[in-house]
Amino acid sequence: MSVLHIEGLASNRKERLKVSICPECMSDNIDQRSSIALRVVCALILIVFVPLGIFIAWVPFVLPIIYQCNKCGVSKRKEEMETMDWRDKETFTDEYQMLEQRLLPYFNTWIEDQDNQVAKLIKAESLFLLLYVTNEQITLHRIKEIDEVELPLRLHTVHLTGNHLKVARNNYLTLTEFGKKLLTDEEAAMIHNEETKRGTKLRDWLRVEDRIAHIADLQSEKMA
Numbered sequence: 001m002s003v004l005h006i007e008g009l010a011s012n013r014k015e016r017l018k019v020s021i022c023p024e025c026m027s028d029n030i031d032q033r034s035s036i037a038l039r040v041v042c043a044l045i046l047i048v049f050v051p052l053g054i055f056i057a058w059v060p061f062v063l064p065i066i067y068q069c070n071k072c073g074v075s076k077r078k079e080e081m082e083t084m085d086w087r088d089k090e091t092f093t094d095e096y097q098m099l100e101q102r103l104l105p106y107f108n109t110w111i112e113d114q115d116n117q118v119a120k121l122i123k124a125e126s127l128f129l130l131l132y133v134t135n136e137q138i139t140l141h142r143i144k145e146i147d148e149v150e151l152p153l154r155l156h157t158v159h160l161t162g163n164h165l166k167v168a169r170n171n172y173l174t175l176t177e178f179g180k181k182l183l184t185d186e187e188a189a190m191i192h193n194e195e196t197k198r199g200t201k202l203r204d205w206l207r208v209e210d211r212i213a214h215i216a217d218l219q220s221e222k223m224a
């Protein structure tokens with residue numbers, strides 16, 4: 001019995017040391033959206049108001065638990081969240097600082113990737129970002145890793161899909177307040193036009209102005 005008791009304590013302790021992390025922006029500022037109380041209320045509504053609802057009152061309890069990230073706004077199922085042991089926080093901070101040092105020369109510069117798409121490399125909201133402008137859309141991607149600091153840069157990225165860090169709205173014609181912070185007025189003016197070939201136009205302008213500083217090879221989930 002005593003052995004089982006100790007094992008129980010150990011596994012509880014293990015669970016407590018784990019924190020959920022947003023897989024897109026790596027924030028631990030996460031809330032559970034669907035609470036047990038809400039599930040109970042839904043079950044009661046089914047029982048009281050739906051004919052034979054008592055037979056389906058279990059349904060709310062098997063629906064997936066959804067977490068929302070308060071930083072980037074993305075919602076994910078519990079099993080899609082990453083977990084981190086808080087004891088690894090120091091390693092995590094070291095890796096962050098190392099990545100920052102390696103990316104430092106490239107902040108606020110434009111890069112062109114192997115598909116001839118242009119992106120601005122920025123640090124904002126404590127994230128290392130690539131702001132991509134294609135003909136169809138403007139998207140934001142977090143840089144997870146850099147394999148190669150010599151040119152071409154070899155970057156690993158993940159697409160940020162949450163609403164809190166949206167760069168543009170209205171079919172990509174209007175920059176958000178956050179989007180305006182990431183671009184100079186001149187760059188924003190190049191993007192903020194009604195042309196359909198926005199990405200090509202921006203790239204051609206950057207090339208003519210000699211503002212594409214680096215070529216990158218992206219090993220990415222950038223359009224995921």
Ligand SMILES: [Zn+2]
Pocket residue numbers: 022023024025026027069070071072073074162
């Ligand atoms: Zn997030």
